[in-house]
Amino acid sequence: MIMERSTNWREDFIKRFEQDGPWDSWTLYKMSYEIEKMNLIPEFSGLQAPKFLTNLQLLPHQVEAAQTVIEKMNGKAILADEVGLGKTIEAGLIMKEYMIRGLVKKALILVPASLQNQWVTELNVRFFIPAISYRKNTPIDQYDVVVMSMDTAKKSPHREKIYEQDYDMIIIDEAHKLKNHKTQIYEFVQSLKKKFCLLLTATPIQNDVFEIFYLVSLLKPGHLGNYEAFQSSFSATKNSIDGEKYLKELVNQVMVRNRRHDTGIEWTRRKVETIPVQFTSQEQEVYNMISELKSVSSIFASSFTMVTLLKEMCSSKEATFLTLNKMIQKCSSTEEKNYIEAIIEKLMNLETNAKAEKVIEIIEKAQDKVIIFTEYRATQAYLQWYLYTKGITSVLFNGKFSKSKRDWMKQLFRERAQVLIATESGGEGINLQFCHHVINYDLPWNPMKLEQRIGRVHRLGQEEDVHIYNLAIENTIEQKILDLLSSKIDVFEKVVGDLDDILTRKA
Amino acid sequence: MYAEEIHDYLKSFFKETDCEVLHDEGHLLTVQLTIDIDKKIMNRPFYWQYIEATNSTPNPARLTLITNRTKVDNPLMGEVIHFGSGRLNQIFKATKELGSFVKMYQQVSNETGKQQTLTPYFCVNYKVSYYCDQTKEKLYSLGINLMNGEIEDNFHEFVSQLNLAPYQPDGSFCLQYIIKPTRALERLDVMIQSIIQNDDHSWAEEAKKRWIKEQEVLDYFYVGVEEKPESYQIEKKGLEERFNPRIKVEIINGGLFYIK
Incomplete structure (x- = not known):
């Protein structure tokens, strides 16, 4: 076993002994010994960090999570608490504990750019960990704890600079961004030495079961076997899986997941309703014409384009028009052009948007603040105009807003407007507990996006029940999306664990 | 450490280091630092470099420390100090530095007129740390x-109860040591080694078991791969750094003691 002897005490003592001094103060000598005694780590197990964290009210599930990671998972884990239970706190607590125990000195924290400053503040203020925010040209070799945006980290010359460092701990927030093993960021993290490592995500599976395989393989390669073994032992295809019981057990060896209802905190309820909407006959006609497009022109042969168009048609004529208009430029034959022009003409003549009318109905019934999520900027603008004509005030929100603009919009929503209309990318990083109604105007393919949306409102601090309205137009692609969403939720629950309601439960 | 304990600690520290306490309210302390202490706890090497390079008049900081935030209306009046805060850690570090070596004499009275004989002892306070993916520390105070040449454990606890001072009391006689302190230091180092060797090291066995298990998992991932990629070597190194058991022996402080 390696035995290190540290300090130059011996040499210094001999010097002082030979010169008979200078000798130190007996009081300071005793104080120094007392401090060592007080800060001593008497056991391998247990947490030392909480007594240092006087600025922090730790919740029991957070302490338990940290202990499990350190004592049972040997310091490598996926922290997969549901949104709003304090994964950041858990990660900070674990890091602090390792720092106190002298096991971690240098740590790298990779986060989405929008969360970079928040992490730096939390670590400094709550955990007294002197973390710095990485900007271009920051000399990272001079700092022990660095918070960096993932997008920066994966690129040259930053990635090379990181590889030169010898980090004891890597923390990755919003780790579901690493679900795709073919991406630059995945390869980057794969080649990073992960002595201690935490992956934070509320949604370890978003679309298919291979995502959990790749996530776990990043953390602990081999834990779920290699790709072939995984595929054959669980006969995994994207949306179904055999032997899920065993997989779940394996996953749980490297994953901590607290659910809201396990925390002992009173949570308000989620009331999820699927609201079916009927197209007007004119809308239906345009929708049908769009469905026919693929037989009219090869440009529409790509199923991706078709799906986009159909989804847009379920959203608003504004969103549809933008795409159609782009497509028409690519058409060569007049026949194709004529067909599309006919669609556009019909489209422009539409006077009612059945879904938007439904939205008004819900808002009027709610008589309260409402958030509407849409996937399209054009729809977002349309809805604001439409609500305005009905005398309903609204503000817009999207992910491209700067921090100060976000705060401003949040303020406006809280104090002046009844409705906030957000696009998908506006989902992360705002907390709106003062609102209790969420309308999912369009449905995304990924159930976890819905969970993220709902999480903006249904989180610690929410005092009332939260109403969620999922709008879906009957006999359209949205029906299929609903089915797919529920089969994805099914896989998630089998492998990861139960989810709070996102969709209306099947009977 | 509670607020009052921190407050008392700070007061003793500043008193011992000749920093004048200008104001003390029991939860708030204003203190004029000396140059030496400023350098140790204020984190401003560039300032001191500048002062020394330009021969300017030094201006050591005057600090207002709040030890109990709940009793202060305006926390901006000073710096809030609590267990875990960076400044307190720096003060702990300074304490360690300034309390490393002592030479103390037991204060015996010679009322009886009989000369008191004091025996020399040499003491080292060791901190032994066991590291793998977990940590455990032990203190040994060997005198x-x-x-x-007799060695005793818990020596510090014993001497701290005595009435000691840094000078030889009147009418006492100090025996001349037979074992030279430098030689005694070697003996204590041997002693601490043997204490460690005789300790229970199942923790290291357990860590190795965890290490082997995780190494097997890693190998499974690359089964059938002829030439293992760099990421395999990186992972392997990570496992070694995490689980490989290590022992560190650190000296906190120590010194010479003349006792009855």
């Missing part, structure tokens, strides 16, 4: 009698 050796410099006349006969």
